[in-house]
Every structure is written in C-alpha cells, then in structure tokens.
Amino acid sequence: xxxxxxxxxxxxxxxxxxxxxxxxxxxxxxxxxxxxxxxxxxxxxxxxxxxxxxxxxxxxxxxxxxxxxxxxxxxxxxxxxxxxxxxxxxxxxxxxxxxxxxxxxxxxxxxxxxxxxxxxxxxxxxxxxxxxxxxxxxxxxxxxxxxxxxxxxxxxxxxxxxxxxxxxxxxxxxxxxxxxxxxxxxxxxxxxxxxxxxxxxxxxxxxxxxxxxxxxxxxxxxxxxxxxxxxxxxxxxxxxxxxxx
Numbered sequence: 183x184x185x186x187x188x189x190x191x192x193x194x195x196x197x198x199x200x201x202x203x204x205x206x207x208x209x210x211x212x213x214x215x216x217x218x219x220x221x222x223x224x225x226x227x228x229x230x231x232x233x234x235x236x237x238x239x240x241x242x243x244x245x246x247x248x249x250x251x252x253x254x255x256x257x258x259x260x261x262x263x264x265x266x267x268x269x270x271x272x273x274x275x276x277x278x279x280x281x282x283x284x285x286x287x288x289x290x291x292x293x294x295x296x297x298x299x300x301x302x303x304x305x306x307x308x309x310x311x312x313x314x315x316x317x318x319x320x321x322x323x324x325x326x327x328x329x330x331x332x333x334x335x336x337x338x339x340x341x342x343x344x345x346x347x348x349x350x351x352x353x354x355x356x357x358x359x360x361x362x363x364x365x366x367x368x369x370x371x372x373x374x375x376x377x378x379x380x381x382x383x384x385x386x387x388x389x390x391x392x393x394x395x396x397x398x399x400x401x402x403x404x405x406x407x408x409x410x411x412x413x414x415x416x417x418x419x420x421x422x423x424x425x426x427x
Contacts, residue, residue, distance in 0.1 A: 193250065204226065221329065227286075259284050289401070293407050298313055319387065319406070331349040337351065374427055
C-alpha cells in the first residue's frame with residue numbers, strides 16, 4: 183500500500199467518523215432536548231462547514247484533498263438518496279422538501295473542492311485562510327440569518343432581487359456573524375495585527391451578507407463562499423500592495 187493511499191484511507195475514515203458523530207449527536211439532541219427543527223438544520227449546516235478542517239489539516243496535498251471532497255460529495259449524494267426511503271430519518275434533519283439535504287451537501291462539497299483548489303492549490307499552503315474564511319463566513323452567517331430572521335425578523339425586505347422571506351434583522355445577523363467568523367479565521371491563520379484582521383473582516387462581510395440576500399433557491403451554498411473568496415482576495419491583494427498587511 184502506497185503512502186498516498188494509506189493517507190487517503192486514514193483521513194477518509196476520519197471524515198466518515200466526523201459525519202457519523204454529527205448525525206448521532208443531532209439525532210440524540212433532537213430526541214432528548216427537542217430543539218426547534220430550524221436550529222437542528224442550521225447546526226447541521228455549520229457542521230458541514232466545519233468538516234473542511236479534516237482534509238485541510240490532515241492531508242498533505244490540495245490535489246488529494248480536492249479529490250476526496252469530490253468523491254465524498256458523490257458518495258453522500260448516493261447514500262442520502264437511499265436514506266430518503268426513510269422519511270423519519272430525513273425529518274430528523276429537518277429536510278423541508280425531498281432532495282434538499284443531498285443537493286445542499288453535494289453543492290457544499292463542490293464549493294469546498296473549488297476553494298481548496300484556489301485557496302490552497304493556486305495561492306499556496308500559506309493561504310489556507312482563503313479557504314476557511316469564506317466557508318465559515320457562509321456557515322455561521324447563513325445560520326444566524328435564518329435563526330434570527332425567523333424568530334425576531336419584523337422588517338421584511340422588499341426588492342425584485344431579494345427573496346421576500348429575507349428580513350433586515352436576519353441580514354444584520356448575517357453581517358455580524360460573518361464578520362466574527364472571518365475575523366477569528368484571520369487572527370488564527372495569519373500574522374497580521376488584530377486591527378488589520380478586523381478591517382479586512384469588516385470590508386468583506388458586507389459582500390457575504392449581500393450575496394446571501396440576493397441568492398435564491400438555496401444556491402447560496404455556492405454563491406456566498408465563492409463571492410466572499412473573490413472579494414477577500416481583492417481586499418488582501420490591495421492591502422498588500424499598499425503595505426497595510
């Protein structure tokens with residue numbers, strides 16, 4: 183067995199164990215604590231975003247990580263399609279309509295693979311924050327927007343480009359939590375001073391929130407992370423040339 187194959191099998195097993203633990207914990211919490219279904223759904227989304235740390239830090243190359251993400255995207259799509267025969271299981275994940283979970287997972291794995299290829303492969307291993315920040319900005323921002331918007335949202339946004347379910351309160355929550363997620367990522371992954379990290383986060387998070395606001399049909403899984411990556415790259419490149427970073 184080659185070293186690469188051994189590495190892929192070990193990390194693949196860790197990846198599967200991560201998702202098995204997530205599902206077990208969420209199902210147990212739903213049964214014992216009976217949290218709102220939307221909370222369970224968004225915790226699952228955040229868990230999916232967090233799964234990127236397994237290949238990002240346990241695999242030695244971006245090619246292997248990207249291939250693994252695409253492979254698991256296909257595998258999970260097939261498995262969840264099969265699990266759809268058991269409505270009780272899918273209801274436990276608060277699936278709103280048939281195929282939502284499998285489609286969302288497949289899109290997220292594809293998005294992660296693209297970000298790994300760009301942020302790690304194209305920009306280099308020292309730029310892994312370019313992978314983490316867009317994904318966590320989406321994960322925590324989207325979850326907070328949905329939870330805050332549904333519970334406390336009172337001012338619905340009316341615009342031809344905006345889904346009429348979106349609220350001002352939810353969008354503000356998206357901005358705040360995306361800012362926090364991006365800020366923590368930059369502090370943890372770069373050697374920049376905290377105020378530079380904060381400035382970058384404050385400049386990038388509005389794009390994260392606006393793109394989520396205008397994206398329909400659940401495609402924010404793709405549009406938000408990729409738009410955040412593009413704008414973050416532009417800001418970092420500009421600040422680098424200006425000597426700010």
